[in-house]
Amino acid sequence: MADEYAKSIYLQLKSIASLYDIDFHLYLKSSGGFGELCMDWNEADGYLLYGDERGERVSLFKTEDFDTFKYEVFLHLAFRMGLAYELKQRDLTYIRKNDDDLQGDTRKVAFEETVRLLKQMNPDWARQAAYHYAEYLNMWRTNKNVTYNFATGRFEATE
Known part of the structure; x- marks a missing residue:
């Protein structure tokens, strides 16, 4: 059974x-x-x-909890797609200035694509992932100022 x-x-x-x-x-x-x-x-x-x-x-x-399980499954699947998307979009000429250079953090693009995919499925999943990814992007930054802007679909560093 x-x-x-x-x-x-x-x-x-x-x-x-x-x-x-x-x-x-x-x-x-x-x-x-x-x-x-x-x-x-x-x-x-x-x-x-x-x-x-x-x-x-x-x-x-x-x-x-089946809903929690579905979120985890689709978070992993969407993240895999986000990584593939980021690799296709990567600017190989850009040189990252320092740990606070959000534009040069390749994870940013992968996370944005992951959130975009999740948003199509369930806006709550997108919010949960965006919050988690913002915490992660802030982990090694001097200024813990990265947030996700749902209007633009981008992670941004506020000054």
Whole structure:
């Protein structure tokens, strides 16, 4: 019964991903050990999200709340797409001035694309991710002044 339920959740997530053109790089139970994102479900732990590295579950996330699980799944999938987007957009001629140079922080573009994708799916997910990413972008900055501007869809450093 647990295997059937896990499969039904997997198919539901796959269907949601197709509605929003989200690349569905998620495996049910195992990816063959290549470190890809996997999911499972069981009665004891609830919903599980992890990397499958040579048969070992790494970076395990678990919750009994399906909405929390969906957010985590699509945060990971959207972030993967955000990274691919950033690589295509990267200005290889730009030289980052210092740790406070937000324009030169390549994570910024990846995070912005991730938030944009999540916003299409659920505005609350986008807000949650934007807040988390702003905290992350501020972590090593001298001035902790990066915020997400929902009107422009960009992370900005206020002076």
